Amino acid sequence: MKSFNVYMIGVGGQGIGLLSEVLLRAADYAGFRVKAVDTHGLAQRGGVVVSNLRMGDNVFSPLIPGGEADLVVALERHEAMRGLRIASRDGSTLVYYNTVWQPLDVRISAAAETQVSDIHRVCQARNIKDFVVYHPALEDIRMQNIAVLSMIFNNALVPGVQGKHYRNAMTDLLQGATLKQNLKLFEEGV
Amino acid sequence: MKHMGTMLMRKGPFEEIVMGNTALVRAMVEVGTRVVTSYPGSPTPEIATAIQSIPQEDRSFYFEFSINEKVATEVAFGAAINGHLSTVFFKSVGLNVASDTFVQLSLMNIIGGMVVVLGDDPGANSSQNEQDNRHFAHMSYTPMLEPSNPTEVYAFYKEAARLSREYRMPVILRLTTHVCHAKEKVAFSAFTPMPQDDTSRFDVANGPYIPLTTEALIKKRKAIRKLAEIETVADDSALNLLIDNQNRNRGIVTMGLPYLSLMDVLEKASRKPDILKLGFVHPIPRKRIEAFVRSHDEVKILEELDNVLEKDIKSLAYDAGLKTRILGKGDLGAWIGEYTSDKVQDVLADTWPDMFPARNPEPELPEMVLGRPPQMCPGCGHRSAFHAIKKVLSSQDITVADIGCHTLGYLPPYEMGQVMMCMGASPGIGSGLSLFNRSRKVVVFLGDSTFFHAGLPGILNSVFNQHPITLILMENGTTAMTGHQDHAAVGENFNGPTNKVPVRQVLEGLGVKHIYEVDTYQQSILTERVKTAVSNPEFSVVIARHPCMLKFTRNARRKSGYQAKQVHIDQELCNQVHVCVASFGCPTFTRHKDGTVTINRDLCIGDGSCLQTCPTKAIEKPR
Numbered sequence: 001m002k003s004f005n006v007y008m009i010g011v012g013g014q015g016i017g018l019l020s021e022v023l024l025r026a027a028d029y030a031g032f033r034v035k036a037v038d039t040h041g042l043a044q045r046g047g048v049v050v051s052n053l054r055m056g057d058n059v060f061s062p063l064i065p066g067g068e069a070d071l072v073v074a075l076e077r078h079e080a081m082r083g084l085r086i087a088s089r090d091g092s093t094l095v096y097y098n099t100v101w102q103p104l105d106v107r108i109s110a111a112a113e114t115q116v117s118d119i120h121r122v123c124q125a126r127n128i129k130d131f132v133v134y135h136p137a138l139e140d141i142r143m144q145n146i147a148v149l150s151m152i153f154n155n156a157l158v159p160g161v162q163g164k165h166y167r168n169a170m171t172d173l174l175q176g177a178t179l180k181q182n183l184k185l186f187e188e189g190v
Numbered sequence: 191m192k193h194m195g196t197m198l199m200r201k202g203p204f205e206e207i208v209m210g211n212t213a214l215v216r217a218m219v220e221v222g223t224r225v226v227t228s229y230p231g232s233p234t235p236e237i238a239t240a241i242q243s244i245p246q247e248d249r250s251f252y253f254e255f256s257i258n259e260k261v262a263t264e265v266a267f268g269a270a271i272n273g274h275l276s277t278v279f280f281k282s283v284g285l286n287v288a289s290d291t292f293v294q295l296s297l298m299n300i301i302g303g304m305v306v307v308l309g310d311d312p313g314a315n316s317s318q319n320e321q322d323n324r325h326f327a328h329m330s331y332t333p334m335l336e337p338s339n340p341t342e343v344y345a346f347y348k349e350a351a352r353l354s355r356e357y358r359m360p361v362i363l364r365l366t367t368h369v370c371h372a373k374e375k376v377a378f379s380a381f382t383p384m385p386q387d388d389t390s391r392f393d394v395a396n397g398p399y400i401p402l403t404t405e406a407l408i409k410k411r412k413a414i415r416k417l418a419e420i421e422t423v424a425d426d427s428a429l430n431l432l433i434d435n436q437n438r439n440r441g442i443v444t445m446g447l448p449y450l451s452l453m454d455v456l457e458k459a460s461r462k463p464d465i466l467k468l469g470f471v472h473p474i475p476r477k478r479i480e481a482f483v484r485s486h487d488e489v490k491i492l493e494e495l496d497n498v499l500e501k502d503i504k505s506l507a508y509d510a511g512l513k514t515r516i517l518g519k520g521d522l523g524a525w526i527g528e529y530t531s532d533k534v535q536d537v538l539a540d541t542w543p544d545m546f547p548a549r550n551p552e553p554e555l556p557e558m559v560l561g562r563p564p565q566m567c568p569g570c571g572h573r574s575a576f577h578a579i580k581k582v583l584s585s586q587d588i589t590v591a592d593i594g595c596h597t598l599g600y601l602p603p604y605e606m607g608q609v610m611m612c613m614g615a616s617p618g619i620g621s622g623l624s625l626f627n628r629s630r631k632v633v634v635f636l637g638d639s640t641f642f643h644a645g646l647p648g649i650l651n652s653v654f655n656q657h658p659i660t661l662i663l664m665e666n667g668t669t670a671m672t673g674h675q676d677h678a679a680v681g682e683n684f685n686g687p688t689n690k691v692p693v694r695q696v697l698e699g700l701g702v703k704h705i706y707e708v709d710t711y712q713q714s715i716l717t718e719r720v721k722t723a724v725s726n727p728e729f730s731v732v733i734a735r736h737p738c739m740l741k742f743t744r745n746a747r748r749k750s751g752y753q754a755k756q757v758h759i760d761q762e763l764c765n766q767v768h769v770c771v772a773s774f775g776c777p778t779f780t781r782h783k784d785g786t787v788t789i790n791r792d793l794c795i796g797d798g799s800c801l802q803t804c805p806t807k808a809i810e811k812p813r
Contacts, residue, residue, distance in 0.1 A: 011562065012564070013567075024207060024373060025207060028207055028375060033375075034207070034374065034375070035339075035372065035373065035374045036372070036373040036374075037368050037371050037372045037373065038371055039315065039367075039368070039371070040315075040316075045564070045565070045566075045567045045740060046562075046564050046565035046566070046567060046777055047562060047563065047564030047565070048562050058457055059454070060449075060450040060451070060453035060454045060457075061368075061447065061450035061451045061453075061454050061530070061531055062339075062368060062372040062373070062374070062450075063368060063451075063530050063531065065454065065530070065531045065532050065535075066532050066552075078559075078560055078562065079562075081558070081559050081560075082559045082560075082562075085559045099792060100780070100790075101777065101790065101792065101793065102777070102780050102781065102790075103560040103561060103562045104561070104562070104563060104565065104601075104602065104775075105560050105561065106560065106781065107771045107772065107775070107777070107779065107780075107781050108602070108603065108771075108772045108775075109768075109772070109781065111558075111560050112783075113783075114558070114560065118558075141791070141792045171191070172191065172192045173191060173192070174191060175191035179191070
């Protein structure tokens with residue numbers, strides 16, 4: 001198959017690790033050759049955290065070349081913009097969770113907060129489809145990643161990966177009440 | 191749920207998606223490694239995470255986090271000359287700390303075998319530099335292997351262990367950040383547990399182990415001879431890979447992650463050079479390389495960081511009288527940064543523009559992307575500390591940072607820490623800055639794990655030579671930045687409970703006379719303590735203590751009956767002075783266009799350390 005690259009981005013502490021591990025294992029269950037790598041800088045918390053997932057027979061490095069992501073998954077609005085800039089291929093897809101963890105410049109009033117409309121405008125200009133996930137009733141913010149996963153599944157944003165593959169992957173990684181809760185959210189979606 | 195520890199000890203062969211760091215641990219299990227040591231540092235801590243996933247009673251080897259990389263190397267060496275296959279692992283700059291011991295290893299008859307696993311960090315993703323530790327292999331006459339992906343990490347460790355045991359010498363396995371952290375499906379072999387042999391085999395007859403006078407030179411001769419033997423192994427090794435693209439005009443010699451990037455770049459190329467990918471980095475397989483170079487008109491040496499291979503290969507070609515054009519590092523950029531596929535595309539476009547098109551310059555995109563520097567967590571005790579200490583110091587005073595989460599204090603809005611080198615360097619640097627300095631106070635910071643790691647000599651020096659600086663010991667009760675490993679003051683080590691070594695007792699033992707202690711959440715008291723300390727004409731220490739709140743909150747959440755609490759802002763009382771959001775700077779505070787401030791419900795942990803910072807008392811108690 002032609003390769004398919006998923007670039008995931010968020011802020012340290014948002015649970016991008018679990019999301020990327022589920023996608024990686026789901027793609028494996030779907031029979032694809034997969035490579036992945038998480039990249040995080042100096043600190044675990046509060047900085048940008050990125051995860052690369054690459055599917056396909058002729059993929060070598062786990063790192064996605066600049067501007068070659070077929071799907072960008074962001075867990076925060078400002079990070080969605082960063083993902084678009086760094087990774088998105090024109091004509092690709094963006095899905096993001098619409099929460100805001102204000103970057104320092106916004107908090108010290110040196111810059112304006114990025115808006116949903118800003119992102120939509122950039123997407124339109126580059127023929128990128130954007131999906132916004134928001135789930136205000138979510139009891140545990142640590143499940144925002146699974147809300148996003150549900151959107152990815154419901155819109156078949158990773159071609160060839162189906163519900164059973166995602167469910168198998170989640171069952172590999174979670175157990176007990178946490179697994180149940182996450183599977184429920186995954187099925188019901190937003 | 192799949193359990194990593196069970197998987198790592200499985201007897202039969204299996205396939206699993208793992209990180210390079212995890213694959214390494216399975217290799218240790220399979221080859222019968224008995225002793226493993228480390229000091230935490232990115233990109234290697236996940237090796238210990240994988241080890242920890244194996245219940246202690248099931249583990250086939252002993253593991254410890256030692257006090258620092260040098261001690262870790264010594265423990266592994268001691269075990270190996272007692273007959274046990276050992277391994278030490280740490281990050282790139284850890285080798286600088288370990289080097290005094292490390293450079294001696296190849297001079298010793300290491301009867302059990304010893305593998306040194308390095309986590310180098312091209313691109314300085316999480317290090318203070320991107321030093322190329324291949325130089326250390328040359329300097330110390332130590333063989334070095336370098337894998338490019340998790341499958342190779344697993345296979346190369348096994349080969350490193352075999353060579354090390356057979357030749358009774360140290361072997362380095364050099365990993366880089368995105369090899370350590372890369373994930374893919376790896377096919378593992380069966381594991382046949384061997385009866386564990388605890389026999390103490392240390393014997394001076396295997397030595398001598400005292401490298402003094404003429405012995406040192408004899409030992410050097412032996413080390414160089416062994417290295418020459420390894421070269422013949424390298425020449426025949428399947429760890430070096432030839433990819434014949436039927437191009438006798440152009441060839442590339444490469445290694446490690448740059449090889450994977452190269453293969454990605456070649457996916458789009460219409461003509462492809464031949465490739466020789468090295469698994470043996472030192473000593474290089476001379477015969478294979480000579481044959482490869484000889485059979486091409488032009489050979490590009492594609493290597494990340496320094497021109498280590500280039501120098502080896504050019505020297506080889508000169509001696510062999512080869513006419514091949516050897517292309518090494520081009521411009522300055524070729525020396526710097528990680529060789530991702532974008533970088534390799536650039537390097538090759540520079541080398542052979544007829545074959546590799548330059549990448550399109552990045553278009554000027556209209557979107558605005560805001561920077562997001564890493565920052566201290568909500569509730570972090572360091573934030574309270576910096577907020578309180580800043581009030582004592584004038585803009586003329588000098589602050590020296592050290593390695594740890596508290597390094598982040600150098601960023602706005604705190605800007606505490608104006609110079610930093612490496613672990614444990616702050617007391618020494620501060621002492622030097624204080625010489626002839628009558629007007630500017632010098633305050634140095636140090637974390638608690640670093641205190642034990644490399645801080646003690648600098649502190650003792652300040653006492654011994656009477657340097658009038660103030661050390662602020664940021665004690666959070668863990669090695670926070672690398673993932674909460676225990677240290678000597680915690681009362682627990684990797685394997686279980688141990689006696690606490692309180693930092694205060696150590697300071698007193700070092701002869702420090704002026705010690706002040708305070709919990710950093712008591713900001714006004716901390717301000718007073720620091721004021722007293724800096725006006726003291728002798729060396730003084732303020733222990734600014736608060737548990738790492740990331741660790742604390744995680745532990746609290748696991749307990750039953752945990753009730754999450756958060757602070758609230760009374761909008762009536764809020765005068766929009768923005769101390770909370772702009773100068774205290776907890777990421778929990780969200781500033782809106784109209785100037786109002788609210789709490790980010792995703793982030794607030796309800797620690798309440800912010801209450802005291804609001805001049806109008808608008809922050810309400812956590813509930």
